[in-house]
Amino acid sequence: MCKIIYKINVSLNGLIEMPGCPPDWVIADEELFRYMNNLERQVGGYLWGRGMYENNHALWATADTQPMEAFMVEYVQIWKQIPTIVFSSTLKQVEGNARLERGDPVAVVTRLKEQPGPDLSVGGLQLASALIQAGLVDEYHIFVQPIILGAGRPLYPALNEAIRLKLVETHTFNTGIVYLHYQR
Numbered sequence: 578m579c580k581i582i583y584k585i586n587v588s589l590n591g592l593i594e595m596p597g598c599p600p601d602w603v604i605a606d607e608e609l610f611r612y613m614n615n616l617e618r619q620v621g622g623y624l625w626g627r628g629m630y631e632n633n634h635a636l637w638a639t640a641d642t643q644p645m646e647a648f649m650v651e652y653v654q655i656w657k658q659i660p661t662i663v664f665s666s667t668l669k670q671v672e673g674n675a676r677l678e679r680g681d682p683v684a685v686v687t688r689l690k691e692q693p694g695p696d697l698s699v700g701g702l703q704l705a706s707a708l709i710q711a712g713l714v715d716e717y718h719i720f721v722q723p724i725i726l727g728a729g730r731p732l733y734p735a736l737n738e739a740i741r742l743k744l745v746e747t748h749t750f751n752t753g754i755v756y757l758h759y760q761r
Contacts, residue, residue, distance in 0.1 A: 580696040581624070581686060583705050584616070584718035585732065592729035593702060602724050604752045609720070610648040612748065612756070616718065617655045621695020624686060624708075627665035629701035630675065638673060664704055683711045706734035716760050717742065723753035 586603045587593055594600060625633070633656070640653050661675040664682045671677045678685055682704055689697065690713060699705045699714065708714050719732070746758035 578690055579621070579692065579694045580715040581690065581708060581713050582620070582696055582698045582716045582718055583709065583714045584698055584700070584720075585705075586720045586722055587732045588722055588724050588726040588729075590725045591732050592726040593732050595726050595729040602726065603722055604754055606752060607646065607648050608750050608752070609754060610646075610652055612750070614648065614651050614655055617652070617659070619696065620659055620698045622697045623659055623661040624682075624697050624699045624704065625661055625663050626701030626704035627663065627668055629704070630661065630663040630665070630668075630671060633700075634672065634675075682707055683713065686713050687711075702730060709740070710734055710736065712740075714761070716758065719757045719759070721755045721757065 585593060586600075588602070595602075637653050637656050640649070645653075657674060659674065661671075661673075662678050662685070663671045663675050664678050664680075664685070666679055668677060686697075686699075686708055696716075699708055705714070740761065742759035742761060744757065745760050746756070748756040750756070
């Protein structure tokens with residue numbers, strides 16, 4: 578049975594974005610990229626919502642054609658090889674190593690979890706929230722950024738019951754980012 582992993586950058590006060598502001602508050606240096614590259618190599622597929630797909634595709638699809646640091650080129654090469662399922666009822670098509678899924682995400686991911694295979698990483702707040710509420714997320718990989726945002730979207734959806742987690746790993750980066758890895 579594969580695991581579903583929610584991996585995200587978050588502010589110290591639990592927000593993942595500020596309205597109308599680019600995510601330039603996220604520190605993404607060589608140390609963080611190299612760490613994340615190792616995590617990405619362990620992922621067998623991405624589960625993304627429309628927004629996550631559009632943002633990542635715009636940012637990384639042709640990034641390796643531009644001059645960039647070796648650690649970023651490594652990330653792009655890893656990213657391009659990982660198959661992606663994009664959940665959207667509005668997109669007409671997807672490109673690269675992605676396929677479009679119009680079915681109910683909870684039903685689709687429930688079926689995927691029942692099959693043997695590599696772990697899957699979920700991205701996009703709306704999709705991740707639906708999977709968290711359905712009890713389908715097995716691990717949380719949280720990168721706490723050393724910043725407090727004024728307002729924005731919270732990391733987790735409102736829940737009807739608590740989710741008990743076990744801390745399995747931590748890592749502190751030179752920039753002050755703290756990585757927290759929890760399992761259900």
